[in-house]
Amino acid sequence: MKAYRPPPIPRELSARITIPSDFPPGVVRWQVANANGTSQTGVFLVGDGREVVENRDGAAPQRIETLPATVSGRLARFEEVDCYEFLCERDSLVTCDLAARRLGSNFMGAIEIRDAQDRVIVDAVDTQGTDASLTFPTAAGNVYRAFVRDLNFRGNRASVYRLALTTGPRVLAAYPAAGRRGSTTGVELVGYGLTSGRWELERVKRTIEFPALTHEPVFDYQFTSESGETARFRFPLSDLPEFIETAAIPRGAATDGVPSDGDPSHSRARLEAPLAITGRLDRVNPSDRYQILGRGGELWRIAVQARAIGSPLDVALAIIDSDGKELATSDDSPGSTDASLEIALPRDGVFELVVSEVSGAAPSPLGLYRLVVERATPDFLLEMPQHINVPTGGQVELPVKAHRTGGFQGAIALNVSELPAGIQLAGPAVIEADQAECKLSLVSAPDAATGASLATVTGIAMLDGRSQTRTARAQAAGNLTPRSLEDLAVDSILIASTLKPVARIRPLETDERTAHRGTMHLAELEIERLDGFSGEVVVQMDSRQPVKFRQGIVGPDIVVPAGVNRVLYPCLVPEVAETVDAYRMLLVAVAQVADSTGRVRHVVSKMKADDASVAVTVEGALLKVTAGASPLRAAPGGTAQIPVRVARSPKLTGSVRLDLKVPSDLEQWIEVEPVVVPLGHSEATLVLRISADAPALGKRLLRIRASALAAASLPRLADAAGATPLDVEALETLRTGFLPTLAEATIELDLGSGR
Structure with missing residues (x-):
């Protein structure tokens, strides 16, 4: 299928992770590194409840025996819809929370709940890119089904998700939205079923003791609701006095009184x-x-949080002086729709802070914001990249930026700890006074071994006459829907010692070559060998293609023998390719090289999208196949016949083979033999035999593939299983020394009522 933003090609390795029993639940970030460099961070979630893995072999709904439970699943195919079934033993509320974008899966999910009569109870669709969740009421003894899909019915092996199914009340918001460490505070909680246990937004008040001696940024509060069930909520912790809007006037503050609308919550309080x-x-x-009382020259840091506390509001902030002049505004801060700014007050007086909602949100008890006002004391933050590569015998610059606050302009001495073996810090390591950045020089020894380590960058400076240390932070990848940049912050950098490429790969075709739809184009490539390297090279598709590249073109992994500098690379042009466009893709060359310790490493050289790529202009198809009327019905123990018609170009002078491609989960129930259509004939029949013990599998799409073969001089294919996006049948055809011409059609098979 044509893809203007093609997803990465999976290069998969299996691994086993052992999680200690006392490991705390939450987010774990992971990375990999090799002789070519480092990856971005990925996200792994550790839970503290029952874990279930999606069963991808069955066609019927997967039964979840007990709740609560969390299912790890994957939408691997286009139009895939996963279904989970569970029995509720008592009247309660069930919450379904879909984590996809939080895991780095680039899809917007949809959840649908149906009862045993297949009636839709409730659904939720992620249209904002924030992951979907819902809560619904259940009745004792009833069976329910949860359906999970992509909003646009897309699928990919990287589209993984976690579906958490929990029972009981659900807290959605708290008023106030944060707790002060060491305080005992009255809090209003808002959520479903907090008092009655029913499917209604309800409010309940609780007095909460927030812990004092903790450096944790959050506090997990758990309580028993009035309906007797357990509810949980995660509070942000702060060191500030926390107020609510209707009681936001600290002791001794002056006010302008109650406004004309009679609502004291709209009074303009002069705050400290x-x-x-x-x-x-x-x-x-x-x-x-x-209203805020301030002195001229004071620096203030002001923020309005909404997304950061899970609120649907889109907020803005403005500061107005006593003459009505607007001094500063903020709408969206970096990486968030929340507002923040730092300002030096121009003079003594009263300044007005205006917090506004700009999206036109409907009235809701969940529409909260949290206004934070602090004096900006002299301080600094350090920012760095999250990963960097240092080639053996080379040198790179590691940029470290300083974000100064509260008027601090002093020098900052830098240090890097836990560097990989063979890499050292050279030259100045200081951000000079009044400067915002320093580029640290990392130097690798010529005999440095390949390897990687998580390093820490710290800065030391004098603040208010005392030496203070700050750890540099980086923005990690993985979470596609952070509430704030703080959700992405990590305090380490992955530094890798890498090997330089020993080959360059580029196409020898100087213009776009033409190829028929459904055929293979043999692209001529040159392998330029560097530094005396003469060994084997494996050519494969680059796992990441630029926008508007690939568009359905795929190819195998091939071997370029030792000493050979030119090779033909087979590119399969899909039958659905458009004839009005040029199709491009990038390839990589992989060579095995020993590092300084003798360990063999796989070193990659990439084509460059801006000046070198394989390009194909598409012409019409040479082969077409059509199937009989759909849907085709069959019963267990029976047979079904599919009439097929083949049309071929005079350029095809041989027979055509017909195969039926059955989904993997149906292979044990369906048997079909291939059929050969001789030259001069255009019609044939495929016969399906259904196993007598086949269950009701519902309606499924089957693919009919027609293939014609032409002999060709082809390179040897690599043996790396699962590394190429080309399907097994096409690979086997290439291994026999033939180029296939392919065409496909689909037919719907009805195997009885299923999910």
Whole structure:
């Protein structure tokens, strides 16, 4: 299928992870490194409950025996819909939370709940890229089914997800939205079933003791609801006084009184920093105003959090002086729709903070914001990349940026610890006074072995007469829907010692070659060998293709023998390719090289998209195949006949073979023999035999493939199983020394009522 943004080609390795029994639940980030460099971070979630892995072999709904449970699944194919079935033993609420984008899976999910009569109870669709979740009521003794799919019915092996199924009340928001360490605070909780256990948004008040001696940024609060069930909520922790909008006036603060609308929550309070206020906004009440007392020259750091606390609001912030002049505004801060700014107050006086909602949100008890006002004390933050590669015998620059706050402009001494063996820090390691960046020089010894380690970068500076140390942070990849940049922050950098490429790969074709749809184009390549390297080279598709590259073109992994510099690479042009476009793809050359310790490494050289790629202009197909009327019905123990018609170009002078491609989960139930259509004939019949013990499998799409073969001089294929996107049948054809011409058709087979 044509893909203007093609997903990565899977290069998969199996691994076993052992998780200690006392390992805390939450996010674990992981990375890999080899002789070519480092990967971005991935996300792995550790749970503390029952874990279930999707059963991909069955066609019927997968039964989840007990709740709560979390299912790890994958939408591997286009139009795939996963189904999970569970029995509820008592009247309760069930929450389905789909984690996909939080894991780095680039799809927007949809959840649908149906009862035993196949009636839709409730559904949720992720249209904002924030993952879908829902809560619904269940009745004792009833069976329910949860369906999971991509919003656009796409699928890919990288489209993994976790579906958490939990029972009981669900807390959605807290008022105030954060807790002060060491305080005992009255909090209003908002969620489903908090008092009655019913499927209704309800409020309940609790007095919570927030822990004092903890450096954790959050506090997991658990309580028993009035319906007797357990509910949980995760509070952010702070060191600020936490107020709510209707009681946000600290002791001794002055006010302008109750406004004309009679609502005291709209009064303009003169506040003393530091503090935090939780308030509510919607399109009926789109803004709140607060007054702040300040002195000229003071630096203030002000933020309005909404997304960061799970609120649906899109907030903005403005500061106005006593003359009505707008001094500063903020809408979206980096990486978030929340607002933040730092400002030096121009003079003594009262300044008005205006918090507004800009998306027109409907009135809801969940429409919260948290206003944070702090004095910006002299300090600094350090920012660095999350991973970097240092070639053996080479040198690279590691940029470290300083974000200065509160007027701090002093020098910052830098240090890097836990460097890989053979790599050293050379030259100056200081961000000079009044400067924002320093580029550290990392130097690799000529005999450095390949390897990698997680390193830490620290900075030391004098703050208020005392030496203070700060650890540099980086933005990690993996989570595609962070609530704030803090969700992505990590305090280590993966540094890898790498090998230089020993070959270059480029196409010898100077212009676009033409190929028929459904055929293979033999692209001529040159392998330029470097530094005396003469060994074997494996050529394969680059796993990541630029926008508008690949578009359905695939090819195998081939071997270029030792000493050979030119090779023909077979590229399969799909039958659905358009004839009005040029199709391109990038290849890589992989060579085995020993590092300084004698360990054999696989070193990769890539084509460059801007000046070298395989390019094909597409012409019409040489072969067409059509099937009889659909759907085709069959019963267990019976047979079904599929009439097939073949049309071929005069350029094809041999017979055509017909095969039926059955989904892997149906192979044990369906048997079909291939059919050969001789030259001069155009019609044939495929006969399906259904196993007598086959269950009701529902309606499924089957593929009919027609193939015609032409002899050709082809390179040897690599033996790396699972590394190529080319299917098994096409690979086997190439191994026999023939180029296939392919055409496909689909037919729907009805095997009785299924999911």
